[in-house]
Amino acid sequence: MSPKTTTPSLHKVIMVGSGGVGKSALTLQFMYDEFVEDYEPTKADSYRKKVVLDGEEVQIDILDTAGQEDYAAIRDNYFRSGEGFLCVFSITESDSFQATQEFREQILRVKGDQSVPFVLVGNKSDLEDRRKVSKEDAENRAAEWGVPYVETSAKTRTNVDKVFFDLMREIRVRKDVEGGDKDAPNKHKKRKKLKCSIL
Amino acid sequence: MSGAPLVTGMSPKEGPPGTKVTIRGERLGKSQSDLIGLDICGVNCLLTSEWVSPNKILARTLLCKTKGDIVVITRSGGVGASTVQFRGYLEASVGPTKESPVWVDETVSVGPRPLSMTAYQQEDPLQISVEGNDKKFPVEELLELFPEGSGNLRSENFVPAWFLLENHHATSFDDLKLGLNFLGRKVGSQTEGKLSFLKENISSVIDQLDALIALKEKCDKYRTKHGSSFVAQIDDAIGVSEREAGKLFQGVLAKKDRADMTRNALNGYQRFKFLFSLPGTMEKSIQKEEFDQAINDYSRAKALFEQPETDKPIFRKFQKEVETRAYKLRETLRNKLVEKPPKIEEQRAILDYLMTLQCDYDPAWVCLACHFEFLTNSMKNCFQQFSSMDSQNANTAKTPSKQDHQNALPNQVVFVENLCELFSTYFPDFWHLSQDYFGGKLPVKPNLSKQAEMKKMMISTVQLFGTLVTSCLLPSGSANTDEFEWQEKASESMSEWLQHCLGFIKDTYTDFLSLDPPKEMIEILRNLLFQIRCYSLEIMLHQLSTEVADLYKQETWSSEPMGDHGFVTPLPAKFETVIINASKVIKETLLQKYNEERPLLNNEEVKNRMREGMGNALSAFADSLELLISQNRGVSQFHSSQKSSMTLPLKDGGLRSGLPTSQTASLLLILNNCSYTKVVILPQIYKALVKLGYPDMSEAVEKARIAINGVENLTFAKYTEMKYEPVVGQIEQSMNAGRFDWEKCGEPVGVRPYITKTILGMIEVIAEVTAVSEKLVTTVMTQVIESVCEELTRLFSCIAKFSENGAMQATLDMAAFQDAVSGFLVGNSINLVNETFSLIPRSKEMLRSSRRIQHLLDEHRSKTKMQYQCLISSNTTKL
């Protein structure tokens, strides 16, 4: 934290979605170009690396959260620190699509912001033959929320970079808009927190 | 520092001591040994690390209590950095009775101090009630706000703000102020009251002093007693406790591992549930012959057993169970594979199964061997069954469905039919299977070295077929083994069935050809067919001979004029028809209609045998004609009494049909038939045979001609003998009639009756011969007249003495005779007539001078003018 001036701007992305939809798979594919076949439920994983976003070097911080209900209680805390959300479901599982509704609500409640950067992601698009969630349904929901909808495959890497970069752009735009008093983000935060706690 | 390790990912990012973590990043070392340092939150965790790849390390956290970097140190890259952090925390509930995967620092959590700390904590230093302060401030944010701080009052890095935010963020400012005052008072009382504190507790201070002195004394005593090993003992004790602690730690780790194992086992059980029920389901499938199902299950199980997770005794046990079922399945399939009679489609399926089951032998070969054995044995059995059966039993043993039409068939035919059916049904399967095997069309990898053996099996099968048929149909001795011998051969009746059998074999042969087998095998069947055809040719020719020889039975003696040949009966024409029809049949069945068979007639030996057979058949006609002659004798005796009532045929009419004619007439017809046959029929037959494509049969025709010539001569001799005997025989008798004496007789009054009778007899012969064949008249008459002349010469030479009148009479008689037959007198008969004249004294002068003789002669001539005309005309028409 010491050489603050040279540190590129940091965008905090949070992966949300039901268990087994491929949040970790997307993250690992994005981070390390690898695809993990085995399913190992996540608790909370943290990743951070430098990427070049439209010619600008930035840092992306990815918090891969647990989809499993067992860990639902600790989500609130994590969501608070997120700047953008990739809300993932699996196109092969209707339940996971259903669950995006709850995730969306929880995020809005914690963030208190209707226009928080958010992308609805339909993963496992390589399993077209097992599709359970139609593209129309997903697009309709995205339109209703006013967010983009992208179909990805962590297995084939289709659209993996796209969802992360698209989200980072949204985050950047948001920051620029809010950037009135960008000079002291800490202060800004503190104030916000204070407000929260008082309320 | 591009070579330095960089950690960019942590999974999970927080947890209590003992958490298994996955560290990801770049350049995390080249191997386990390259990894020489791993600090998580400042705690060295190298011991628990497991290097996976330059991008991935697994580790277990140790006693990490704060948030901190993950530092990877490698020999190759040096000290690394991290973009992510790990936060270690202690689970608050860890107590002396609670198991923990890590060594719990009692200085913090257990023992007297924490106890007092909890008491202390309950007692807020600000003495402010925390009631209503239920909304907790998130630890997360505190950590972020005070990354280096702590809310623990006893901690060195205690940050009051943390404490306040954590415990009193809902407390009002006034309350806080009151709390501060309280705290200030408390601190003040502590500092100013040191002396009063001593005063208050003087007794206990003195007690403590005493205790300290006692302790010092004890220590001194101990030191004098045990020397300076005071510390050493402690050292030992520490060592012991360290070991014990290690053991405890190991035990705890082991327990955790066991728990993990149990969980894994349960997961495994869930995953491999199907394996445990597999032996049972396989057993059922096998019993129900649902091999597909069983094999699918087995393959699935096999794939599972190959996974490393299943390398456990329990699985091995089940694998064994499954393998026994698989073994049983293999056995069942093998038994089914060699089931007889083999069913090819089923076998193919079974081969597939067996290959998936990975049997350790070559199932296709077993299958082929089974086919071979089955086919060979069934053919042999078939032979044994029919060959040793006598004809009565044969019918009962036949398949019921065919019984009706087989009832009349001889055993041999039924055998050949059955054998052909066996061969045609099972050989193609055998053949196709072997082709597919070596062509790699079966799921089995072919063993090409077995090709020769296969060929041997094939050939021996075909050979067996040939041998069995040969020994059944052909005369014994033609089969090249005596292993198979047909017990009773009904060879007589067999000949008519031979064609029938040949048909079956030909069909089999055609079927066989369609398999496109190698030349070698075709040759075996071709040979067989060739032999049978040769044999049937012989038999047919033989039959033809018999038939021709029996033709005489069909002679009706009804005759038709046939141009120059005079009257002939239909017998020669029948002969021709029989021969030509038979030749056609032979051609059709044996010489023509071959399907890549060897043409019979290319073989010289066959040609010769054919010529010989045909010669025999043709000359059999001569035998038939000859038989007619001898038979004729019987007929003539029977009819001799009616002889007088016989009407001679008119020149333009036929013999009345159906009526046996006189013996001599039938002899004449035979003669005509002979010459007609020679001149017309035989050349026609010859031509017809050439036209039918037979080889040159001139030899055979010649043989027949010679035979017929023989018969002709015989007939002729017989006929003439028959003719002149009555004529010649009566001469002597009538000459001496009325005790005529040449010495004492009176003057002649006319030609004596013995001469007229003789002439009449001759005319009768001429008439008869002419009616049948004018051509024969001269030949016959020359013979007859010669005999008559001979007789006359003999009789006159016997007369001892002529009187004048006698001589005159004799001269007259002879002159009349000479006159009548002058047209037929040739060579020998002229001499004989002259000799007779010379026997009569003065006959020449008398002929020349005696007016009486001239007168009587003229008288005789005019009287016998008609008869005379007969003799002349028949002679002149001939000439």
Ligand SMILES: Nc1nc2c(ncn2[C@@H]2O[C@H](COP(=O)(O)OP(=O)(O)OP(=O)(O)O)[C@@H](O)[C@H]2O)c(=O)[nH]1
């Ligand atoms: N075919 C296919 N499989 C995928 C894809 N993404 C993930 N998976 C598989 O789905 C399973 C679950 O993937 P994870 O990424 O571990 O799921 P998760 O969303 O992180 O689940 P939690 O951590 O429990 O929330 C794994 O076996 C992956 O291999 C994909 O795009 N296509």
Ligand SMILES: [Mg+2]
């Ligand atoms: Mg995950």
